[in-house]
Amino acid sequence: MHTVWKGAISFGLVHVPVKMFTATEDKDVHFRSIHKECGTPVTNVRTCAHCNKEVRLDEISKGFEYEKGKFVLFNEEELEAIKPEAAKTIQILDFVDLTDIDPLYFQKAYYLSPDQSGAGAYSLLLEAIKQTGKIGIAKISIRSKSSLAAIRVVENCLCMETMHYPDEIRSLTLVPNLPGQVNVNEKELQMAKMLIDQLSEKFEPEKYTDDYRIAMLEAIQHKVAGESVDVVTSPVAARTNVIDLMSALQASLEAAKAPAAAAPNTGRGKRKTPAKKAKETVS
16 A cells, blocks of 8 residues: 555654555546547646636645635745644544544544554554553644544554544534424334334445446446447336325335345345335446
8 A cells, every 4th residue: 555644643752653544445437528529538727817828837826815816825835834843743632432523523544554663652552542442532734734633443453534623514503404393203203213223233334335336337348348338217116105104114114024035136235125216227
């Protein structure tokens, strides 16, 4: 894996040299814009609308729009001077319980490995976190962005997950149409809880697959082989009348109780779902 950052974890006076590696990868199918007339990829050219000409990279500055059409400019030296002195340090500020952190705060995961002669301190921190069951809350700067981060253990590896700052989380008051007071029918609530219990399983991530990406890659293979791609749209499953909520819950429970062997392959294991979304099938 490619090293994306080198520095150290610090907690108290302990210094742990580490290397950072991206823990996840983007497997989306990416397309390029192609000129239909000749089949050539279309490039993105930086142009100035005022000067009506192409602009080279060395002619570009960073600008912040503080008013409509008005910018303050920064050069690389000024931006570098603003960076915190501890830009190469993951400074652990506190240790907390994982259950105290809302998943809404998490951004991206990274693996941390010991660097140079830091294996001893790395192992010490790893084992201490593992045995206490705590999560380290730290600050880090990556690519000119300051982030909160959570340091935790994944098997025998320290894992860091960047986090949003509290003021980056939008207020729920901005979400329209939220119920002011929750009023539900007790029988419907009990039925819903039974359905949740029926569909509850141990989390096994290997059960879940990206059906869209698989279908897209199959379609690409057909195209590469010079074959046509026929798109068949399945009919949309009839929706239960939202007013008859109890009937919908009852039907869902019956579907969930059906034998696992009769379940279609939906990329979510063997459990049968009460309804399927219409999707495009590649042949």
